Amino acid sequence: MSTYYAGLLADIGILVLGALSVYIILVTNQLSLGNAGFMAIGSYVASFLTAEQHWAVTPALIVAALTACVIGVIVGFPALRLKGIYLAIATLGFGEMVRSFFLVFTPMGGSGGYRGMPHVSLGYIWIWAAGILLLVTLLERSRLWLEMRAVHDDERAAGLVGINTTLTKVGAFGFGAAVAAIAGGLFAHHYIYIEPGNFDFQRSIDFVLAVILGGSTVGAGALVGAALLVLLPEWLRFLADWRLAAFGVMLILVLLTRPQGILDRPLLALLRLRRNRAA
């Protein structure tokens, strides 16, 4: 495999995790436009642990995920007061706050960026991406996920049948933040250089776009969306300077024709049926 494709595959793996982090929160009907902030936190914590404290990458990633999880829960509580677009705006503000914090946080390089982390292999990135995707897919069959979707469909009714909606929504934020932090840690140890500009609004938007394009009702949609988001601009190279515009047009077309994203439950069921018939 050429380094070119290896690079693209690594980007996809990291984006899958970023997209899943948005998806997990979105399942409870909360849109986060600030997951690049959690990614930044994971990225900087993991880098600090490997570069300064000489930890191995895996424990560093786990500690980074736990740190972001705690911060996610702290963010999740005030987020309970906000709904819909206002919540999205508040999370957008959170992401920008984290970014500007790392711009002035000179112990980790500030605006000059930070380096010194060990490099991780493509396989390592995909072990994490596949592992978390598997975990989410398994969770989707659990009672917990049903409760999360109940909160999504009708929060009040969910509360009436005894679901702890507060715990569900805050927990989703914590879980999503942890996954975003893992994406950040892998990003840092893949590019072995990070700067606050890596975690801007555009990054948060990429996560959301991957979920929406791929399919916002199934976890596997994150995989489809991440692959599309990375590969489409490459495939459209023949359009030269116009490929981003073409990408924008395609995005709008998908939203107009399939607002739930490319992959949804009926399509998944259909794919499964075909596979069974072929076997």
Next chain:
Amino acid sequence: MLLQQLVNGLTLGAVYTLVALSFSLVMGLLAILNIAIGELFMLGGYLGFAVIAAHFPLAAALLIGMGGAALVALVIDKIGYEPLRQAPPITPLLSTIGFSIILQNVVTNVWGSDPLQLPSGLFDRRVHIGSVQIGVMQLVVIGVTVVLVASVALLIQKTAVGRALRAVSENREVARLLGVSADRITLFAFMLSGALAGAAGVLISLHYAAITPYIGVDTGLKAIAVMVIGGTTSVWGALIVGPLIGIAEVMTIAFGGSQMRDFVVYGLMIVTLLLRPQGLLGARSDSGQPV
């Protein structure tokens, strides 16, 4: 020095006010965020630039900038919003991101990704008041902003269109029962919002005599913060908060700590959302005073 910075901050703040107002027109009416407003602002700047470079007067630049941005806003409404009106509010937000990507790409291809600059000496005549130097262009920016904001406020409060706008924002279905064409009002709000963003773009690009295709993102996000802090449904909130943030920004650049300012601005925005969701000057949600 201090007074000089105050004037500079006021100029920047005026532009924030216009863009924030542009966001809040759509937000107040439809409760959706039109992310492409940042790019309409940028487009307005380029159109204004082109008109000035072709030796037309400033008024023509403003008109073309506003008109061009309003036309694109019309397209955004017809393709990116209207078909998705029944979808959850996230979906139109994403389709406006699609338009952002397209606009940025088109402008980059037409005008290049390097900053464009106006020949110097075009708008740098200055007026001296005591020790303060005020550029003529700064006066124009502040003046045009005041006129535009006042006209929008008048339009919303005193005219039939404004009444229809408020009716739709309060209750779309009831407004339609009463004979207001909600779709037409929505289109009007989109275009007015686009025109304001376009005007802001013309003003800022002529003030700095330079423009790049990437100015829309930063200004757009900052304007969202101004809108929230001032109150998403209040015209006057943006008029006060915009200059405050502009002045704070210029001061922190002049006196150090410029990186900290974004942290403070977005922190303030979140605190506002949590403690006073109607904004500093917004009316309470029960005494409907939308837009």
